[in-house]
Amino acid sequence: MADTSNINPELIRKKRPKKIPPADETEQWLLTYGDMVTLMMTFFILLFSMSTLDPVKIRAFADAVSEVMGASPVERDQLDLAAIMEKVTDIVLEQNMQENVTVSSSKRGVNISFKGDVAFKTGSAELSDLAKNLLNKLAPEINAALQNDIPFPIAIEGHTDNVPLREGGLFKSNWELSTARASATVRYLINIGGVVPPEGQGKLSAIGYADTWPKPGYSNDTAEGRAANRRIEIIFLTIG
Incomplete structure (x- = not known):
């Protein structure tokens, strides 16, 4: 008969199956919440893609998303600027002005650049009819x-080439000319276009740069470059 006195009872004890701990109810709630947020995002993006871009609606959409997803103000502003860029591009195309007006975006914001030779007569700060028609739109x-909840600063900038003005003209230098052109554009937008700058915020400005800020890629050393550098720019500046 075999000796079983040295056998450890623990070795022959039947092992009980380990119980699987119940899932954390908090984690289950978070998963459900995450699914709901994803579905809401999909729904809003679908509506957004099918609608006409509008700055006010874009701001409301961005604010709603930011509350759920924690989007930064800079990200919300980029949505607004994208809507603005699409609308002003459509206006330029509708007016058939794409040969004289360019719309672009950069870190500064959305830039509408109007050829100075089309917007003004040589040496003058009086807006042409073409310029007035576009500004009306x-x-x-x-x-x-x-008038946005967080207004975008808008800069109207006048630029010239480096050719000195003729003596005896209305303006003594390109500094005066570029500033006068920017100011004339702002005055027209306010007096005729009905633009109302927010009080006490300095959100609408007129600035003259003369020939100190050439258009990227263009030099005042060539006739083509000088023509490109004579311009008025309307810039929707980034907030962040």
Whole structure:
């Protein structure tokens, strides 16, 4: 008969199956919440893709998303600027002005660049009819941006080439000319276009740079470059 006195009872004890701990109820709630947020995002993005871009609606959409997802102000502003860029581009195309007006985006914001030779007569700060027609169309978008919950700063910038003005003219230098052109554009937007700058915020400005800020890629050493550098720019500046 075999000796079983040295056998450890623990070795022959039947092992009980380990119980699987119940899932954490908090984690289950978070998973459900995450699924709900994803579905809501998909729904809103679908509506957004099918609708006409509007700065006010974009701001409301961005604010709703930011509350759920924690989007930064800079990200919300980029949505607004994308809507603004699409609308002003459509206006330029509708007016058949794409040969004289360019719309671009950069770190500064959305830039509408108008050829100076088309917007003004040589050595003059009086707006042409073409320029006035375009400003009439752009004015509502400019005003909407200024009246936003967080207004976009808008800079109207005058630029010239490096050719000195003739003596005896209305302006003594390109500094005076570029500043006068920017100021004339702002005055027209306010007096005729109905643009209302927010009080006490300095959100609408007129600045003259003369020949100190050439258009990227263009030099005042060539006739083509000088023509490109004579311009008026309307810039929807980034907030962040």
